[in-house]
Amino acid sequence: MSIQNSRLSSEDLEKNFSDLHPPFDHPEGALLEANRCINCFDAPCTKLCPTSIQIPLFIKQIASGNLKGSAHTIFSSNIMGGGCSKVCPVEKLCEGACVYNLLEETPIAIAKLQRYATEKAIDEQWKLFTRKPSNGKKVAIVGAGPAGLSCAHSLSLEGVDVTVFEKEAKGGGLMTYGVAAYKVTPEFCEAEVKYITSIGGIEIKYNQELGKTIHLDELRKKHDAVFLGIGVGIARGLQIPGEELQGVEDAISFIYNLRTSDYSKVGVGDNVAVIGMGMTAIDAATQSKRLGAKEVTLLYRRTEQEKPCTDVELELARLDGCNILWLSAPKEIIGENGKAKKLVCSKMKLGAPDASGRKSPVDTGETFELEVDMVIKAAGQIPFEDLVTKSAIENKEGKIKIDKSGKTNIPGVFSGGDAVNGGKEVVDAVQAGKDAAEGILEYLKKQTGK
Numbered sequence: 083m084s085i086q087n088s089r090l091s092s093e094d095l096e097k098n099f100s101d102l103h104p105p106f107d108h109p110e111g112a113l114l115e116a117n118r119c120i121n122c123f124d125a126p127c128t129k130l131c132p133t134s135i136q137i138p139l140f141i142k143q144i145a146s147g148n149l150k151g152s153a154h155t156i157f158s159s160n161i162m163g164g165g166c167s168k169v170c171p172v173e174k175l176c177e178g179a180c181v182y183n184l185l186e187e188t189p190i191a192i193a194k195l196q197r198y199a200t201e202k203a204i205d206e207q208w209k210l211f212t213r214k215p216s217n218g219k220k221v222a223i224v225g226a227g228p229a230g231l232s233c234a235h236s237l238s239l240e241g242v243d244v245t246v247f248e249k250e251a252k253g254g255g256l257m258t259y260g261v262a263a264y265k266v267t268p269e270f271c272e273a274e275v276k277y278i279t280s281i282g283g284i285e286i287k288y289n290q291e292l293g294k295t296i297h298l299d300e301l302r303k304k305h306d307a308v309f310l311g312i313g314v315g316i317a318r319g320l321q322i323p324g325e326e327l328q329g330v331e332d333a334i335s336f337i338y339n340l341r342t343s344d345y346s347k348v349g350v351g352d353n354v355a356v357i358g359m360g361m362t363a364i365d366a367a368t369q370s371k372r373l374g375a376k377e378v379t380l381l382y383r384r385t386e387q388e389k390p391c392t393d394v395e396l397e398l399a400r401l402d403g404c405n406i407l408w409l410s411a412p413k414e415i416i417g418e419n420g421k422a423k424k425l426v427c428s429k430m431k432l433g434a435p436d437a438s439g440r441k442s443p444v445d446t447g448e449t450f451e452l453e454v455d456m457v458i459k460a461a462g463q464i465p466f467e468d469l470v471t472k473s474a475i476e477n478k479e480g481k482i483k484i485d486k487s488g489k490t491n492i493p494g495v496f497s498g499g500d501a502v503n504g505g506k507e508v509v510d511a512v513q514a515g516k517d518a519a520e521g522i523l524e525y526l527k528k529q530t531g532k
């Protein structure tokens with residue numbers, strides 16, 4: 083048993099990481115699907131979209147052959163509508179709300195239709211928006227993730243000159259470095275960033291890290307306002323003995339490697355245990371399996387009923403052949419020659435509800451063991467507590483506190499996205515960026531009277 087790369091042929095790896103939800107083969111397919119939509123009044127799909135995309139309208143525009151109008155409708159509400167069409171958990175959002183579900187029929191393939199319109203716009207670089215002439219106001223944005231990019235686009239539209247400072251070498255945030263490779267490719271992420279910034283008035287400065295190469299005070303002095311869209315940090319530790327052993331990895335680093343190297347260069351074990359049952363855990367498990375791991379086991383300390391991932395995500399893990407262990411918590415990792423060898427797990431039972439409202443896991447005292455050579459930690463992420471505390475930004479365990487307009491306790495400093503909510507979805511971060519842009523525009527107006 084050991085961690086190895088190149089477990090599968092390059093053809094198999096390519097196949098395993100290809101589009102999970104392929105696009106329409108033919109425009110007729112899109113037309114047929116668009117014509118199924120009954121254009122509900124007060125559409126539930128729009129209500130459940132955090133960015134409130136006018137879904138029946140963009141579908142009607144596809145049905146009537148107005149693809150540019152359709153892309154415009156989508157991007158007006160969600161400038162990352164292209165990426166969201168690939169990564170949104172639509173089963174709990176727009177498609178989950180489609181009235182066809184009530185009739186026990188397949189919901190409209192909203193994401194696929196959204197992808198149809200937006201991919202064409204990005205591929206062909208349709209110029210759908212024109213920014214107002216520059217008004218001389220300058221805003222610094224830290225983080226080129228969905229929150230930062232959406233905020234940048236909304237501000238630039240209004241004539242604000244935006245500079246984005248990003249610590250990585252590419253934009254897109256977790257879209258580029260976190261989301262599973264079979265949902266969105268690095269090439270698409272790059273094209274999406276290029277498309278968003280093609281409006282003009284947005285400069286991205288890469289390899290610039292807040293707290294190291296740039297500092298909040300300096301940004302505040304040189305700009306009229308600052309938006310912090312720094313997301314959350316690394317995976318939460320397990321706080322159990324053996325965590326330092328070789329073969330124990332955090333899910334974010336594992337996925338980051340996968341997103342930034344050849345699949346054939348990413349090592350994976352024979353027997354992989356993944357701790358957690360959120361979207362990150364599912365992604366780490368399914369991608370381990372797709373890299374060629376023999377056995378992948380997901381462990382969760384509660385039951386299926388309390389799981390944080392969606393049914394669709396769980397089904398994907400099952401279809402990929404991952405084992406699922408409910409009511410199981412890691413207790414100790416036992417090593418041999420410095421390498422992880424066994425995972426000792428506690429059997430849990432459910433107790434009284436905790437602060438989250440879910441029944442709490444209680445240790446029964448019984449244990450069992452799993453043979454492992456790799457343990458992936460995916461039990462949540464920790465915010466950048468040190469960074470925000472050092473900058474004197476009011477926060478709760480690192481999660482930045484804001485008011486309704488995105489304002490922090492520091493004048494002229496705004497925030498949104500994962501940095502504030504502790505980790506939700508791309509579409510929530512996009513909306514947070516839009517909301518903060520509104521707050522910033524209001525603030526700038528008050529400061530300068532125009």
Ligand SMILES: Cc1cc2nc3c(=O)[nH]c(=O)nc-3n(C[C@H](O)[C@H](O)[C@H](O)COP(=O)(O)OP(=O)(O)OC[C@H]3O[C@@H](n4cnc5c(N)ncnc54)[C@H](O)[C@@H]3O)c2cc1C
Nearest residue numbers: 225227228229249255256291292313499500506507508511
């Ligand atoms: C493994 C994984 C899989 C996911 N899968 C999905 C999915 O399938 N669908 C979905 O909708 N959501 C998914 N999410 C969640 C989604 O990616 C995030 O909610 C979303 O990206 C948050 O956007 P953001 O802009 O707030 O933060 P981020 O995307 O994290 O962007 C923050 C940006 O700030 C930069 N940054 C951080 N610190 C600094 C600093 N000090 N100085 C300068 N720049 C800095 C980062 O490099 C990054 O580019 C997933 C998350 C993870 C971890």
